[in-house]
Amino acid sequence: xxxxxxxxxxxxxxxxxxxxxxxxxxxxxxxxxxxxxxxxxxxxxxxxxxxxxxxxxxxxxxxxxxxxxxxxxxxxxxxxxxxxxxxxxxxxxxxxxxxxxxxxxxxxxxxxxxxxxxxxxxxxxxxxxxxxxxxxx
Amino acid sequence: xxxxxxxxxxxxxxxxxxxxxxxxxxxxxxxxxxxxxxxxxxxxxxxxxxxxxxxxxxxxxxxxxxxxxxxxxxxxxxxxxxxxxxxxxxxxxxxxxxxxxxxxxxxxxxxxxxxxxxxxxxxxxxxx
Numbered sequence: 001x002x003x004x005x006x007x008x009x010x011x012x013x014x015x016x017x018x019x020x021x022x023x024x025x026x027x028x029x030x031x032x033x034x035x036x037x038x039x040x041x042x043x044x045x046x047x048x049x050x051x052x053x054x055x056x057x058x059x060x061x062x063x064x065x066x067x068x069x070x071x072x073x074x075x076x077x078x079x080x081x082x083x084x085x086x087x088x089x090x091x092x093x094x095x096x097x098x099x100x101x102x103x104x105x106x107x108x109x110x111x112x113x114x115x116x117x118x119x120x121x122x123x124x125x126x127x128x129x130x131x132x133x134x135x136x137x
Numbered sequence: 138x139x140x141x142x143x144x145x146x147x148x149x150x151x152x153x154x155x156x157x158x159x160x161x162x163x164x165x166x167x168x169x170x171x172x173x174x175x176x177x178x179x180x181x182x183x184x185x186x187x188x189x190x191x192x193x194x195x196x197x198x199x200x201x202x203x204x205x206x207x208x209x210x211x212x213x214x215x216x217x218x219x220x221x222x223x224x225x226x227x228x229x230x231x232x233x234x235x236x237x238x239x240x241x242x243x244x245x246x247x248x249x250x251x252x253x254x255x256x257x258x259x260x261x262x263x264x265x
Contacts, residue, residue: 012197012198012199013198015198015199015202016198016199016202016203016205016206019202019206020202020205020206020231023205023206033208037186037206037207037208040205040206040207041180041206041207044180044202044203044206045177045180048199100176100195100197100199101174101175101176101177101193101195101197101199101200101203102175102176102177102199104175104177104178105177106175106177106178106180106181107177109181110177110180110181113181
C-alpha cells in the first residue's frame with residue numbers, strides 16, 4: 001500500500017494534511033498506537049521542514065511487511081551542514097516559521113528519535129531527499 | 138509535567154474557560170500539563186497524549202495538527218485569542234476539545250499549580 005502527497009513550500013495552512021491522512025489510515029489498519037505515533041511525529045516534522053524551508057516537495061509513504069517507509073524529496077536551498085542540522089537547538093528557520101511554533105531546532109532530531117533507519121542526501125541550492133523507515137511487528 | 142489528576146470540568150472551572158467545541162468529555166482525567174508555544178517540544182516530549190492538556194497562546198492550525206499527532210485530546214488557548222471557525226472545525230474533526238481562557242499563561246500555570254498543591258495537602262491530611 002502506498003500514498004503520495006505534494007507539499008507546497010510556505011503554505012502553513014495545509015501543513016500537516018499528509019501526516020494526518022496517514023495517521024488516520026494507520027489507525028484504520030489497526031497498527032499499534034506507539035508505531036502510529038512514531039510515524040505521525042516523523043512525517044509531520046518532515047512535512048513542516050518542507051513547508052518551512054523548501055519551495056515544493058513530495059512525500060511518499062509505503063507499507064511493506066514489517067516496515068513503514070517514507071521518502072520526502074524537496075526542491076529548495078538544501079542543507080549546507082547536515083551534522084549541524086541534526087543538532088538539537090540548531091535552526092535556520094525564519095521569523096514566520098517561528099511564529100507558527102516551529103524553528104526550535106528539533107525537527108531532524110525528532111525524526112531521528114522516532115525512526116529505526118534514516119538517510120539524508122542534500123545538495124545546496126537544489127534540494128534535499130530524506131528517507132526513513134519505522135519497523136513494526 | 139506529571140501532576141495529580143484533574144477532571145476536565147474542574148480544569149474548565151479553574152481557568153474560567155469557554156468551551157469552543159461541541160465535544161466536551163467533562164469527566165476526562167488530565168494528568169499532564171504542557172505549557173508552551175514550541176510545537177516541536179510538544180512533539181518531542183509528550184508521552185501520554187490522551188491524558189495531557191496542551192496550554193498555549195498559539196491559535197493556528199499547527200497547534201491542532203501537533204496535538205493530533207501526539208494524541209492530545211484537550212487544547213487550551215490562553216489570553217482570549219480570536220479563534221477561527223476553521224480551527225474549531227479542525228478540532229472537532231479530530232476529536233479534540235478546544236477551550237479558551239482570558240487568563241495569561243503565567244496565571245493559568247499558577248492557578249493549576251496551586252489547585253494541585255491544595256489537593257495534595259488535602260490528601261496528605263486525610264492520610265494522617
